[in-house]
Amino acid sequence: MWRELDMDLEKHDVFLGALPVAFGEVFLRQENRPAGMAYFDNALAEAHGGRIQEILAGKKAGRMVAGTFCVFAPEELIFAVDGISIGLCGGAQFTVPTGEQVLPRNLCPLIKSAMGFKLDRICPYFQAVDFLIGETTCDGKKKTWEILNEYVPTYVMELPQKKGAADLTLWEGEIHRLKEEIEHRSGREITADRLASGIKMANARRDALARLYRARWADPVPISGKDALLISQLAFFDDPERFTAQVNSLCDELEDRIARGEGVTRKGAPRILVTGTPMALPYWKLHHLVETSGAVIVGEETCTGTRYFAGRVAEDGRTVEDQVKDLARRLTAINCACFTPNKDRVEDILRLVRDARADGVIYFSLQFCQPFGVEGRLVERALQEAGVPVLRLESDYSEEDVAQLKTRIEAFLEMIAS
Amino acid sequence: MLVVGIDVGSTSAKAVLFDGRIKVYAIRPTGWSPREAGAEVLAEILDKAGLSRREVAYIVGTGYGRVALNFIDQAVTEITCQARGINYLTGKAGTIIDIGGQDTKVITVNEQGKVVDFVMNDKCAAGTGRFLEVMATAMGMDVDELGSLPKNVNPVNISSMCTVFAESEVISLLAGGAAREEIVAGLHRAVARRVKSMLKNTAPATVVFTGGGAKNEGLRRALAAELGVEVMVPAEPQITGALGAAIIAWEGNGGAVAHN
Ligand code: SF4
Ligand code: SF4
Numbered sequence: 001m002w003r004e005l006d007m008d009l010e011k012h013d014v015f016l017g018a019l020p021v022a023f024g025e026v027f028l029r030q031e032n033r034p035a036g037m038a039y040f041d042n043a044l045a046e047a048h049g050g051r052i053q054e055i056l057a058g059k060k061a062g063r064m065v066a067g068t069f070c071v072f073a074p075e076e077l078i079f080a081v082d083g084i085s086i087g088l089c090g091g092a093q094f095t096v097p098t099g100e101q102v103l104p105r106n107l108c109p110l111i112k113s114a115m116g117f118k119l120d121r122i123c124p125y126f127q128a129v130d131f132l133i134g135e136t137t138c139d140g141k142k143k144t145w146e147i148l149n150e151y152v153p154t155y156v157m158e159l160p161q162k163k164g165a166a167d168l169t170l171w172e173g174e175i176h177r178l179k180e181e182i183e184h185r186s187g188r189e190i191t192a193d194r195l196a197s198g199i200k201m202a203n204a205r206r207d208a209l210a211r212l213y214r215a216r217w218a219d220p221v222p223i224s225g226k227d228a229l230l231i232s233q234l235a236f237f238d239d240p241e242r243f244t245a246q247v248n249s250l251c252d253e254l255e256d257r258i259a260r261g262e263g264v265t266r267k268g269a270p271r272i273l274v275t276g277t278p279m280a281l282p283y284w285k286l287h288h289l290v291e292t293s294g295a296v297i298v299g300e301e302t303c304t305g306t307r308y309f310a311g312r313v314a315e316d317g318r319t320v321e322d323q324v325k326d327l328a329r330r331l332t333a334i335n336c337a338c339f340t341p342n343k344d345r346v347e348d349i350l351r352l353v354r355d356a357r358a359d360g361v362i363y364f365s366l367q368f369c370q371p372f373g374v375e376g377r378l379v380e381r382a383l384q385e386a387g388v389p390v391l392r393l394e395s396d397y398s399e400e401d402v403a404q405l406k407t408r409i410e411a412f413l414e415m416i417a418s
Numbered sequence: 419m420l421v422v423g424i425d426v427g428s429t430s431a432k433a434v435l436f437d438g439r440i441k442v443y444a445i446r447p448t449g450w451s452p453r454e455a456g457a458e459v460l461a462e463i464l465d466k467a468g469l470s471r472r473e474v475a476y477i478v479g480t481g482y483g484r485v486a487l488n489f490i491d492q493a494v495t496e497i498t499c500q501a502r503g504i505n506y507l508t509g510k511a512g513t514i515i516d517i518g519g520q521d522t523k524v525i526t527v528n529e530q531g532k533v534v535d536f537v538m539n540d541k542c543a544a545g546t547g548r549f550l551e552v553m554a555t556a557m558g559m560d561v562d563e564l565g566s567l568p569k570n571v572n573p574v575n576i577s578s579m580c581t582v583f584a585e586s587e588v589i590s591l592l593a594g595g596a597a598r599e600e601i602v603a604g605l606h607r608a609v610a611r612r613v614k615s616m617l618k619n620t621a622p623a624t625v626v627f628t629g630g631g632a633k634n635e636g637l638r639r640a641l642a643a644e645l646g647v648e649v650m651v652p653a654e655p656q657i658t659g660a661l662g663a664a665i666i667a668w669e670g671n672g673g674a675v676a677h678n
Contacts, residue, residue, distance in 0.1 A: 367540075395540070395541075401540065401541045403482055404482075404520075404521065407482065407495050411497035411498055411533065414495060414497070414498045415533045415534075418498075418532045418533070
């Protein structure tokens with residue numbers, strides 16, 4: 001299987017070798033984890049095993065495999081042709097140096113890591129995809145696609161940067177064009193029926209994730225932030241129907257826990273909302289630091305968090321035209337920092353603070369991430385005005401700044417407690 | 419009752435023995451082992467005071483080395499400790515600028531000595547003690563010499579805040595014949611500007627300058643000039659974190675403190 005994927009096996013083994021240790025330390029040591037996490041632990045363990053085999057088998061049977069990079073990529077279109085959608089990650093320091101061979105060093109680690117995965121040939125998913133769907137969110141990504149395209153076909157959607165009528169029209173056109181591309185690549189026509197089932201599938205997954213997030217509003221929290229983050233990260237990889245069923249059954253367990261008043265931390269533990277740049281697999285650093293400092297993360301306003309399941313798509317569109325309009329409308333529900341203005345993001349954060357009963361907010365941006373880095377100022381001010389304590393952190397995937405981050409997180413918790 | 423605060427920073431370890439006021443204190447280099455440095459500085463104050471470990475009711479540890487101290491009763495971050503220590507010394511609300519070996523912090527404190535907000539440099543060494551240390555080495559000086567240069571020199575312009583770039587800038591300034599004291603004044607101004615950019619809000623009313631950096635007279639003058647306010651330096655600016663830790667230990671065990 002690995003040969004067929006043209007992987008660099010030696011490097012792959014080195015990369016994977018470190019993961020079980022990290023995973024054990026970050027996840028398995030937690031106390032009182034919900035039993036339902038077993039599925040997700042296994043899903044991660046099988047990421048470079050069972051799941052990729054499953055995908056290759058699908059590929060052999062003629063299913064198209066598309067890689068995506070952003071929560072705006074309309075996966076519904078991929079589902080409509082019975083294709084496989086894989087959200088590619090770039091959350092590992094391991095591949096950053098290789099990414100830097102073709103990209104400037106002062107670019108966010110997310111892009112460099114993703115690029116490095118391709119160059120290093122250690123990610124079976126990157127090797128398995130037929131093509132990638134990129135978008136023009138930030139300049140770094142936009143220009144990276146041109147380079148990545150030399151290694152794997154990369155189709156680029158033009159994501160508007162405002163949310164007016166003209167922008168919606170543009171986005172609608174982009175979705176139509178992607179539809180044609182997917183029809184062409186998969187050899188299947190996207191009919192209204194097929195698209196309707198694709199929409200249902202994506203919505204069901206959104207509903208399940210939203211339910212998981214609601215469970216975290218309870219005090220004590222029935223699940224740690226780390227576990228919830230892992231689930232969100234796996235949402236981009238796993239078979240959507242199986243994943244949805246598993247999240248729902250986990251939620252049954254969590255709701256039972258809530259009814260019994262059972263949690264993973266003591267009642268009254270400081271509750272933190274995290275907001276900012278997405279945290280791609282296997283990036284767990286911030287969550288781990290916060291949750292080993294005595295606090296618990298009760299929500300993520302990120303793309304590996306609420307932005308991923310924001311914007312339920314209407315299910316009553318009868319024609320493909322209408323359905324594409326509905327898909328395009330989702331643009332207005334996701335408040336990525338690439339938009340201007342982006343006031344709604346502040347509203348989202350304030351609402352999440354209230355709903356999740358957060359005691360404070362950590363605004364996290366990856367180093368060199370301009371959209372979220374710059375927007376931090378506005379969010380910080382709005383939160384301060386609302387009397388919500390906020391801590392801004394900037395970091396990357398390396399471990400060098402762990403002690404400093406820990407000091408700042410602990411000081412923030414001491415500040416909230418006093 | 420006797421309590422101790424220990425602050426193990428990246429370059430020095432400090433300890434304060436407290437009984438309602440500062441009884442004795444000690445400062446020594448951290449060396450390679452934060453745990454040993456902490457133990458040694460504790461032994462040193464006990465020795466100075468002629469006491470044994472058993473007579474100390476409670477120990478609070480702080481600083482980056484706090485996690486390594488296995489003999490303490492409680493760990494508290496240096497941010498909270500600085501705030502408490504300075505509030506004890508001044509009795510006022512205000513802003514603390516702490517320039518240590520590896521990092522620079524700006525802490526806003528209220529009347530009760532509680533932290534209201536704080537900023538700390540990230541991975542970048544700009545504006546920290548480390549920055550000045552690298553520059554001193556580039557000029558063949560010891561970092562302690564930087565502070566004692568004459569007052570009224572014209573600072574040269576240092577255009578880069580990046581430690582790596584600034585280092586080569588300093589070397590080429592030297593090669594170009596600039597006077598060392600002018601370069602040093604320029605470096606102090608650069609650090610002061612960096613600190614100013616960390617103060618998100620408008621100029622603070624009271625500024626207390628602490629940490630190893632506060633012993634540098636030139637840096638203090640540069641800060642005062644950039645911020646346009648008076649900059650106070652406590653008599654012993656390096657022990658304010660350890661003092662705060664001691665006060666937290668004291669209050670946590672039912673002690674009451676009067677301001678100094
Ligand atoms: S941060 Fe913006 S660009 Fe990145 S995945 Fe999220 S929505 Fe897309
Ligand atoms: S939006 Fe930020 S984190 Fe995302 S790719 Fe661009 S720079 Fe990186």
